[in-house]
Amino acid sequence: MNSITCPKCGKECDKLFDSVCRDCFFETFKLIELPLVLHVRICSSCGAYFHRSRWEDIGNIEEVVLKAVENALFIHNEAGDVELYLEPREVTPYMYRVRAEVDAIVREEPVHAEAETEVRVQRIACDMCSRESGGYFEAIIQIRATGRFPTEEEKKCCSAIAREAMKSMKKKGDRLAFISECQEQKEGVDLYMGSMNASRQVCRAIISELGGSFSESPTLVGMKDGKNLYRITFAMRLPEFRPGDVIKFRGRIIQIRSSGKKVNGISLEDGSRFISTPEEIKGAEKIANIRDMVYTVLVSIEENAILVLDPETYETVAIKKPMSFSAEAGDEIPVLKTEYGIFALANFELLREK
Ligand SMILES: [Zn+2]
Ligand SMILES: [Zn+2]
Known part of the structure; x- marks a missing residue:
């Protein structure tokens, strides 16, 4: 093997790094640089971190401290396979000490470096918190x-x-x-x-x-x-009328289902669908809410009508049979008593409103 003499220290070696031997090269090579003291600003109320002239939410104080060290840590650009370990230690709520260890490969040689820095934490109000409190x-x-x-x-x-x-x-x-x-x-x-x-x-x-x-x-x-x-x-x-409200509108008794740009509902008399707008039904009479419903006894079922007991007077009254009606005589069924009569609620009504 050809041996070479280092022009700087005179040692014999088999390979030169930037025209000096390995030891001479690494003697002056700085793998990392870290300032001795770092200053970080965090918001005392929301914990935001001030970085590059803006406030950012990046996590708790320890995460902010580590981020600040990472941002300030300079690692030589010739370093490859860099592994970084940061170990923070809280000295006071306003001061942390952070140890940094770096392992890397430089020119196929493993290199290790350590440094320590002091992070001083300044707690102030961020732009948003000061706006909020102002x-x-x-x-x-x-x-x-x-x-x-x-x-x-x-x-x-x-x-x-x-x-x-x-x-x-x-x-x-x-x-x-x-x-x-x-x-x-x-x-x-x-x-x-x-x-x-x-x-x-x-x-x-x-x-x-x-x-x-x-x-x-x-x-x-x-x-x-x-x-x-x-x-x-x-x-x-x-909306003027809320889901569950029962209104009288142009002679129809309508239970409101939803109310946005359109108002959707269902007729309590025949189960037909109702679609309108808030403007159109403005001022309609609210006569009940579906929460006012009570259970009463179904006496008998006719072709188009059913006989139920009036929940207040216990008299037998005939009312219109709702669509999709599956109860039998003797069952207790939900009804809504209003000044415009008693309405039997189909079972699906209940399932949806509950
Ligand atoms: Zn040398
Ligand atoms: Zn804040």
Whole structure:
């Protein structure tokens, strides 16, 4: 084997690295570099991490500390098969020490390096948390109901839907997804929202749960960087009639099934389907709710009628036989007593409403 003399130290070797021997080469080779002290900024309320001039949600404080070390750690670009071990140690809630060990292959030689750094944690309020606590909002959702006041239950339900939606949107990284204020009044609820986009989602979520519709209207509130600044009002209208309500409309007795852009229902007299719009049935008379139903005894079945006991007076009355009726005389069947008469509810009604 040809042996070569290292021009730097004079040692004999069989291979040169950048024209010096292995030892001389690795003596000055820096596999890793890590600053002795790192500063990280995290939000004291949501835990977001400030990095490259923006706030990011990346996890708990330890994950933030490790991420900061990874970001600051320089590994020589000639290193291959890099294996990195980081070991964080909390000294105080404001100071961590992190040991870094790196194994890599450089020019077919295994190399190992270690370093340690101190991570100083600064806790401040992030842009969003300071906006949230400062009452910032870019949209208002006004939740009302058509032709009536929303019930307490509906108001609670809407607020809960909004809060749930914010939680999941925040998780998905929408940092503007917050409610900065929630005002409850007799006529409804006003939600002051950090994000327009989140507001729209909330309206959609309310509609899919409770029905209704919404419209958006912008209000010019000023200028920012030469651009008009708008605030959006989302007028959310819960439906006048809710699923389960029974209404009298143009002489028909209708049980409302769903209420969105279209209103779907079923006639309690003959089981026929009913389709309309909120505008069309506006002002119809609400006569009962399906929850008011009671059980009574079925006395006998005729061809088109059935005889039942009036649940209040116990007199025998003849009423129209509902479609898909499968009970037998002597059974207890569900009926709805209204000022317009007694209606037998077909069994499928019950299954759906329960
Ligand atoms: Zn040498
Ligand atoms: Zn925050």
